[in-house]
Amino acid sequence: MSSAVRKRRPQTVQQFVLEELRRAITSGDLKPGDPIRQEALAARFEVSRVPLREALKALEAEGLVVHHVHRGYFVAELSVEDLEEIYRIRELLETEAVRTAVRRMPEGTVGALERIQQQVERAAEEGDVAAMAEANRLFHFTLIEASGMPRLIRLITSLWDATDAYRSLYYTEPPHRQQAVEEHRAVISALGRGDEDAAVHRLDQHRAHAVAALRKVLAPEVDERD
Numbered sequence: 001m002s003s004a005v006r007k008r009r010p011q012t013v014q015q016f017v018l019e020e021l022r023r024a025i026t027s028g029d030l031k032p033g034d035p036i037r038q039e040a041l042a043a044r045f046e047v048s049r050v051p052l053r054e055a056l057k058a059l060e061a062e063g064l065v066v067h068h069v070h071r072g073y074f075v076a077e078l079s080v081e082d083l084e085e086i087y088r089i090r091e092l093l094e095t096e097a098v099r100t101a102v103r104r105m106p107e108g109t110v111g112a113l114e115r116i117q118q119q120v121e122r123a124a125e126e127g128d129v130a131a132m133a134e135a136n137r138l139f140h141f142t143l144i145e146a147s148g149m150p151r152l153i154r155l156i157t158s159l160w161d162a163t164d165a166y167r168s169l170y171y172t173e174p175p176h177r178q179q180a181v182e183e184h185r186a187v188i189s190a191l192g193r194g195d196e197d198a199a200v201h202r203l204d205q206h207r208a209h210a211v212a213a214l215r216k217v218l219a220p221e222v223d224e225r226d
Helices: 003-007 013-026 038-045 049-062 080-104 109-126 129-145 150-162 164-170 174-193 196-218 220-225
Strands: 065-068 072-075
Touching (some): 013 049, 013 129, 038 049, 080 129, 080 150, 109 129, 109 174, 129 164, 129 174, 150 164, 164 196, 174 196
């Protein structure tokens, strides 16, 4: 096992396997439609099949893998329908979280977002898709968690987990990374002014642009007809 993998290993074996499998899927190491070869992965992660099966069940619940009877687990195929449904639900839930966060706005939140934005921009400039996705997630959840609504945060987290693969695909294109950078700056500006409506509007645009771009990749023939 590499020192980098060992260094980020969480407390439990199942958590470790879950994080490594999710990372393999969202980074493209395991691609949509690929079979999950459990024996090979157990050897790769130096674990038994038990935590691997538990991790696969968790990923199945997130929608990142699917199970076919007598065939085993496969990385889920990406679809426009799935993407649009999840992003619509995200819009509804995140709007509530952001409005509440703006009204509460714990001290230091905007400053924290500005520091995280530096990580986002550095990753965007370097073309580091994995780092960009990680910093982007930290940016959004720093704001969402400022709502102080743990149940809502958990629901939104599950939706983000289910779309990590889509997000990584979006960030492979430099123009998309730059657009995300500019949209984040607009969100920070609105939050700095305490403008709740503007912050929600900018985040709505942020999601809509991602969905529109991914629709062209996942279903280009449908997009052309539209």
